[in-house]
Amino acid sequence: MTETVTATEELAPAVSPQVRGCPLRTVPAVTASALAGPSGLGTSAARLTTQFGPDPAYAEVAWGDGKASPLYVPVLERTNDALGAEVDRRLVEWAGDCGFSEEEQEKLLKAGFGRLVMLAHADCDDPDRLLISAQLNAAWWAADDYYADDSEMGAVPTRLPPRLALVMAAMDPVAPAGEFTEELDKALRGDPILIALNSGVEHLTKHGTPSQVQRICYATFAMFVTWNAYAAWRYTGEYPPAWEYLAARQHDSFYTSMTLVDAVGGYELPANLYYDPRVRLALTQAGTASVMVNDLFSVAKDAADENPVCNMVLQIAADKDISIEDATEITVDLHNQLVRDFEAGHRALLAVPSPELHRFLRGVRAWMGGGFEWHNTNPRYRT
Numbered sequence: 339m340t341e342t343v344t345a346t347e348e349l350a351p352a353v354s355p356q357v358r359g360c361p362l363r364t365v366p367a368v369t370a371s372a373l374a375g376p377s378g379l380g381t382s383a384a385r386l387t388t389q390f391g392p393d394p395a396y397a398e399v400a401w402g403d404g405k406a407s408p409l410y411v412p413v414l415e416r417t418n419d420a421l422g423a424e425v426d427r428r429l430v431e432w433a434g435d436c437g438f439s440e441e442e443q444e445k446l447l448k449a450g451f452g453r454l455v456m457l458a459h460a461d462c463d464d465p466d467r468l469l470i471s472a473q474l475n476a477a478w479w480a481a482d483d484y485y486a487d488d489s490e491m492g493a494v495p496t497r498l499p500p501r502l503a504l505v506m507a508a509m510d511p512v513a514p515a516g517e518f519t520e521e522l523d524k525a526l527r528g529d530p531i532l533i534a535l536n537s538g539v540e541h542l543t544k545h546g547t548p549s550q551v552q553r554i555c556y557a558t559f560a561m562f563v564t565w566n567a568y569a570a571w572r573y574t575g576e577y578p579p580a581w582e583y584l585a586a587r588q589h590d591s592f593y594t595s596m597t598l599v600d601a602v603g604g605y606e607l608p609a610n611l612y613y614d615p616r617v618r619l620a621l622t623q624a625g626t627a628s629v630m631v632n633d634l635f636s637v638a639k640d641a642a643d644e645n646p647v648c649n650m651v652l653q654i655a656a657d658k659d660i661s662i663e664d665a666t667e668i669t670v671d672l673h674n675q676l677v678r679d680f681e682a683g684h685r686a687l688l689a690v691p692s693p694e695l696h697r698f699l700r701g702v703r704a705w706m707g708g709g710f711e712w713h714n715t716n717p718r719y720r721t
């Protein structure tokens with residue numbers, strides 16, 4: 339049984355838990371240490387870092403065209419081009435079976451989601467298990483592009499919520515309901531994205547536990563609430579301030595991808611450890627940091643859409659009326675702080691006697707390193 343740190347034990351002194359008289363549940367002090375100065379669970383870990391020097395698992399790395407400040411990222415743990423190419427080959431074959439056109443299959447191959455998962459899931463050499471992650475990531479990305487973000491690919495803000503409701507039905511089977519089931523099945527078989535998500539979950543079901551499968555479903559459904567918020571913002575043209583976008587982004591992040599770390603690795607982090615507030619915090623830090631990398635690389639693409647896509651750099655530039663370059667620097671700082679907070683939280687969690695937890699957190703760290711490498715070398719983000 340894991341020791342659980344309660345919110346009240348860990349209240350951050352600099353963050354008021356009272357807003358208009360309502361007590362707020364706050365995060366454990368691992369992150370709060372960054373806001374409130376040295377106190378709490380993460381502090382001794384942070385001191386260890388200063389005492390023994392920098393952790394060699396992380397480095398400051400130049401990115402993009404090299405003009406902005408470096409990103410502090412976990413070092414890449416594994417690269418294996420042949421393995422990445424094999425996962426990509428299987429992924430494209432599967433995409434054809436799902437009904438994606440040849441042109442779409444070619445785009446998929448170019449995006450290199452097989453390479454992404456080869457870089458990110460450094461503890462797995464099995465192309466079939468890696469394929470689970472490639473399928474789900476490719477399908478999430480396809481839903482994001484075709485339904486949510488890309489107007490040229492058919493994304494329409496007012497159509498997004500009902501489309502996402504059908505995606506949920508594709509991932510999490512609806513109970514049989516007589517005559518209504520027939521029409522639902524027809525709809526679920528009529529769209530390659532729905533077929534892909536259904537098939538990706540089915541593949542995961544063969545290798546993962548019921549708890550892992552539902553974990554992935556519910557992380558995806560939480561992500562969809564954020565997508566609906568973006569759709570409302572883009573429809574009304576009333577874009578959110580950076581703080582509100584960042585809060586929403588927490589549930590629309592590579593946290594969703596990281597939910598697959600143990601299933602792909604062939605083990606299970608038990609649910610009560612996975613959802614321990616300290617672990618949850620570390621995972622949200624890692625997921626948000628990784629998606630800040632995505633925002634940094636996507637600025638030009640996101641700004642170019644006829645309904646500009648929400649992006650941390652763009653929101654900060656608009657909020658503060660500053661240049662993209664200055665907003666980029668603020669986003670780099672935010673990213674680097676999130677990674678350092680993850681690093682401190684990870685170190686503190688090494689005290690928990692669970693080999694699965696240690697493997698999982700290392701896997702999450704590797705995911706961050708692989709995700710960065712993929713973005714930094716991917717044609718999708720070249721302007």
Ligand SMILES: CC(C)=CCC/C(C)=C(\C)COP(=O)(O)OP(=O)(O)O
Pocket residue numbers: 475478479482487590591592594595629632633636639
């Ligand atoms: C892989 C995954 C969880 C996808 C869901 C949405 C997501 C977090 C991204 C695709 C990344 O965000 P964004 O939509 O800004 O990505 P692109 O800039 O379009 O690559």
